[in-house]
Amino acid sequence: MMSFAQWGNALYSGEKSYKVIDNRRRFVAVTVTILVVSALIVAIFGLNRSIEFTGGSQFTVVGVADTSEKIARDVAAEQKLPGDIRVTSLGVDSMRVQAEALEPDAANSMREALASAYGVETTSVQYESIGPSWGKDVTYQAALSLVIFLALVSALMTIYFRSWTMSLSAMVALLHDVFVTVAFFALVRAEVSPATVIGFLTILGYSLYDTVVVFDKVRELTVDVWDQKRYTFGERVNLAVNQTMVRSINTSIVALLPVGAILFIGYYLLGAGTLIDISLALFVGMIAGTYSSIFIASTLLVVFEERRARTREHNALVERARERRAGRESVAENLAVSLTEDAPEGAITAGQRLPNRAQPSRKKKKR
Numbered sequence: 081m082m083s084f085a086q087w088g089n090a091l092y093s094g095e096k097s098y099k100v101i102d103n104r105r106r107f108v109a110v111t112v113t114i115l116v117v118s119a120l121i122v123a124i125f126g127l128n129r130s131i132e133f134t135g136g137s138q139f140t141v142v143g144v145a146d147t148s149e150k151i152a153r154d155v156a157a158e159q160k161l162p163g164d165i166r167v168t169s170l171g172v173d174s175m176r177v178q179a180e181a182l183e184p185d186a187a188n189s190m191r192e193a194l195a196s197a198y199g200v201e202t203t204s205v206q207y208e209s210i211g212p213s214w215g216k217d218v219t220y221q222a223a224l225s226l227v228i229f230l231a232l233v234s235a236l237m238t239i240y241f242r243s244w245t246m247s248l249s250a251m252v253a254l255l256h257d258v259f260v261t262v263a264f265f266a267l268v269r270a271e272v273s274p275a276t277v278i279g280f281l282t283i284l285g286y287s288l289y290d291t292v293v294v295f296d297k298v299r300e301l302t303v304d305v306w307d308q309k310r311y312t313f314g315e316r317v318n319l320a321v322n323q324t325m326v327r328s329i330n331t332s333i334v335a336l337l338p339v340g341a342i343l344f345i346g347y348y349l350l351g352a353g354t355l356i357d358i359s360l361a362l363f364v365g366m367i368a369g370t371y372s373s374i375f376i377a378s379t380l381l382v383v384f385e386e387r388r389a390r391t392r393e394h395n396a397l398v399e400r401a402r403e404r405r406a407g408r409e410s411v412a413e414n415l416a417v418s419l420t421e422d423a424p425e426g427a428i429t430a431g432q433r434l435p436n437r438a439q440p441s442r443k444k445k446k447r
Contacts, residue, residue: 091322098325101318104379111256111376118263125266130273131166131178131210133219137187139177140170140206144198152177155193159186181209222277229284230254237292241299245384250291252380253372257287260368261361270360279361286335286362287369290328291377297324298381306394309401313391314382321378332370339363 090096100107131138141152149167152175156165163180170176175198182190187207195202230251237247258280265272297320305316343359385391 087326091325097318097322099318100321100375101314101379101382104314104382107375107379108383111252111380115256115259118259121263122266125269127262127266127272128269130271130276132274133216133272135211136163136178136180136209137182137190138208138210139179139190139194141175141177141194141198141200141204142173142206143200143204144173144175146198147173147175149175151197152194155190155197159190159193161186161190218274218277222281225281226258226284229281233284233288237295241295243299245381245388246295246298248384249377249380250288250295253291253369253377254284254287256372256376257283257365257368261365264364265361271357273357275357276361279358279365282358282362283365283369286366287372290331290369290373293327293331294321294324294373294378295381298378306390309397312395312398313385314395317378317382321374325374328370328374332366335366336363339366 087096091098147169149169152167153165156167156177156179161179161182166176166178168176168178177190177194179190187209191205191207192202195205233254234247234251237250238244241247261280261283264270265276270276298317301316301320302313305311305313339359339362343356343363386395
């Protein structure tokens with residue numbers, strides 16, 4: 081069994097190759113299915129938006145000895161707080177309680193009840209009222225940033241690679257990563273906060289970097305593809321994907337390790353908060369980005385290119401050249417077999433040498 085390094089060298093040299101481009105129609109179908117399913121998940125389940133988006137009241141109790149969520153829920157039930165109550169442990173000695181917007185008197189009563197239940201001073205219970213308008217502004221700014229980002233990246237990639245097909249393929253891969261991450265949050269009911277939105281936008285930069293690495297190798301291997309008749313455009317792209325596969329995997333592992341550590345520390349040690357919101361979005365998005373840069377961006381590139389007349393004509397030339405080479409090789413093989421079969425018994429055929437004892441002996445000169 082070959083090691084990871086040997087596997088990478090075999091992929092780069094072409095000794096070992098995975099037929100990613102040959103199965104491009106399957107990957108495109110899977111991509112479309114993922115996008116549709118992701119949209120359905122978000123439409124059916126919806127996003128679990130944080131209080132910053134919905135508005136409401138938030139109480140933070142610090143310095144508690146018991147971080148049981150039941151205590152806070154019992155207090156909320158006694159105070160008859162309306163709507164859904166969210167209780168979260170923050171670290172080892174803090175609790176957070178979120179509820180719908182409360183009147184000042186009801187908020188003060190809730191503060192005192194929480195302080196009494198957890199055995200802390202009233203000053204240890206922080207209260208803040210959050211309006212939904214702030215969350216709407218964040219959403220608007222995030223959507224605007226996404227549109228501007230995609231527009232600028234599309235233009236820059238078109239100029240850098242001098243290919244609109246590469247730009248379009250990269251954009252579809254980016255949208256795939258965002259859709260998958262958002263659908264994951266909707267499916268597991270993870271809370272979406274402004275920090276999560278920042279994580280969504282950060283995913284775009286990582287995914288774009290991975291795609292550019294693959295496309296840079298594609299450009300290197302396809303710069304003279306139209307000047308030869310041995311390989312099609314898709315075959316050169318497949319070689320580029322195989323040569324960059326190990327690099328993409330290594331980059332993803334190196335990036336996922338610290339993000340996974342932050343996610344673990346944030347969940348088990350610090351409790352829910354900004355660290356989890358960002359790290360969870362990055363963790364899911366990076367995995368989706370690694371997949372999309374290898375199996376989506378590259379396959380879509382070939383699909384788009386094969387719709388162009390230049391690529392179709394070149395592929396046809398390659399196929400005709402291969403048929404001619406195969407025909408010449410077949411004729412040569414048949415001729416060699418025919419000469420061997422038709423030769424009389426004992427006759428020398430092409431490439432055959434008589435043994436030494438059958439060679440004519442040299443006459444000795446008389447002295």
